[in-house]
Amino acid sequence: MASKAPKVQKSTKRKDTESSANFDALKSKKPKLASSNSDKKHHTKPKSVGDNGNGVNLSAKERxxxxKEEAEARKKRRxxxxxxxxxxxxxxxxxRRRDISKADRSKLLSEALQKMKGKIPEIACSPLLSRVLQTCVKYCSQAEKEAVFNELQPHFVKFAFNKYAVFLLKKMLDGASKQQRAACISSLRGHVASLLRHMVGSIVAEHAYYIGTAAQKQELLGELYSTELQLFKDLNSTNEKRVVDIIAKLGLKKDAVIRHMTAVIQPIIEKGIVDHSITHKLLxxxxxxxxxxxAAYMMQHLTGKLLLRMVHTRDGSRLAMLRLKHGSAKERKMIIKAMKSTDEMIKENKSHVKNMAFDQFGSMVLTCIFTIVDDTKLVTKIIVRDLEPILKDLVVEKHGRKPLLQLLHPNSSRYLSHDDLASFDLSVPSLCVMDESETSSQTKDSDVKESGEEAEDEQEDTVTERTDVEENVTVGGSKKDPLLRRQELLVKSxxxxRxxxxxxxxxxxxxKSNVGKEVMYEVARGGADGILLPSLSEKLRVLHEAIASVAAKPKSQEPEKKSExxxxxxxxxxxxxxxVLDCPAFASILFNNALSGKxxxxxQGHCSKILSAFLETEDVQVREMAKEEVQVLVNEGVVKIPDPKKPE
Structure with missing residues (x-):
């Protein structure tokens, strides 16, 4: 037995040597050509042109x-x-043709609805049939609309997550009665959070929130605040709208509400589904x-790109303004840099700044930037340069003029509404004032620490924390003088x-524009605090003369002429x-160039108020200049001086 073992081992070694030699020989061989004899043996002759497999030749049309028949058969099976x-x-x-009569369309609608009867829940998710249903819901009678609604309503939540059925649901909500709309919104109960986390479902939740009544909006928002409001419908019927008041009235635990809202908000922010007003209200x-x-963690996740998608709503613009107020200088720069237009947008003549300027709420974000951001060079480079080419359109646009008026006359109640001014005073309570215990502990730690590398490092960290807190205490967060900031943004830029x-x-x-006249007035008088007068007095004189030259045009004798x-x-x-009352330089040019001797x-008419202003102005030279002509008209009763005690 002992003598046989070495022999077996020797034969195994020989076999291994032979196999490796064969492998090397195979590697050295060249690959065979495709036209080798071995391939010819297994090569099958292709079918002739027009052969259907049965040996029958077909023409191109028959093929x-x-x-087409085979494709139709596959579609029917699938x-x-x-x-x-x-x-x-x-x-x-x-x-769906526009030139069809109502009677013919009604017949076609009835026929289509009859064919779909009982199958609507099955076909509502089809790319084609969902569009057919949308047309039917848009033009059908109320009875037919109720029949479609009754079939779809039990599956409302299911269809809300489908990318084709979502448009049908929006059309249903728009044309539904009060009872039907209430039933649809109630069916979303318990699913609002999951809908807002879904790209398609969030569209349905937003549309329901947009068209709902105040009570329905509060019902949708309530379940996002706490678990109790989600489970018990009666608690959600409270009249309080703010979550602070709801917590106080119902005695909810604030920590539990914060945890619940954090669990709802965090996945929404992470997925970037931030375009909807219901989400902005929740934040x-x-x-x-x-x-x-x-609060700091949530604010850090609201980056510049996300904020640009949020500024089109009231609450979204306020979130952007809060982010600017409580952000550091570096964070503000990142937000402003996100507004820079890409090369593709420049080619298409588009701009983030332009879109914001003409938006009702986006314009307030630009106004806030002009008010609190200290880096005027960056603001000039990205925002001001984008506004310069469209200045004419901005002046005559109701919302586009707000950033310009904020630079010319800051925080004026004449140009900004009460709601706009209130948005400047908003702040995040927890980020404004640091907890006293935290302050005392930091102070105590810094006093106890002595010399040594570890103590110095820890002391530097404490100073850094204090600096951040001090920046947050000042809501505006800006250190530059407001007048200097305006001069750099308006004059030096x-x-x-322009x-x-x-x-x-x-x-x-x-x-003559109801909107543009305000900007014209502020520019012509040199702005608040005379910000334009020192360096641009010659340019303003040219403007005064331009206005006077228009006023010097002859009076039209054609009563039918529309342009006054x-x-x-x-x-x-x-x-x-x-x-005339506020700018003596303009009053002198106007009287000498347009009114003297005339x-x-x-x-008569509206112009008589202009003439009376020459005697009402506080400037003595202007009064004396016009007194000779205007006082005669006042004595004759042609021009009336208004009583200063009575409002004009």
């Missing part, structure tokens, strides 16, 4: 027909309602009760010079009157 789709598609092409309410750590040129070119149009003279127009006459001709 196309056969292929799609159970394929035949119904073909029939409804034919009807849909007819019923605003969260920041009113969140502790310092939770060249924006004011704005004056635009006003000169469009003097008559701006003065600048001195007779309602808006322009009142703006010119204000300029006061009696203009002493």
């Amino acid at each position: 196309r027909i056969e292929a 799609r159970p309602h394929y035949t119904l789709e073909q029939e409804l598609a034919s009807l849909w092409e007819k019923m 605003i309410e969260y920041l009113t009760i969140a502790d310092k750590t939770s 060249g924006l004011a010079e 704005l004056i040129d635009v006003c000169v070119e469009n003097a008559e149009e701006f003065l 003279h600048i001195l007779e127009d309602f808006h322009s006459s009142r703006t010119i009157r204000r300029l 006061c009696r001709m203009w002493a």
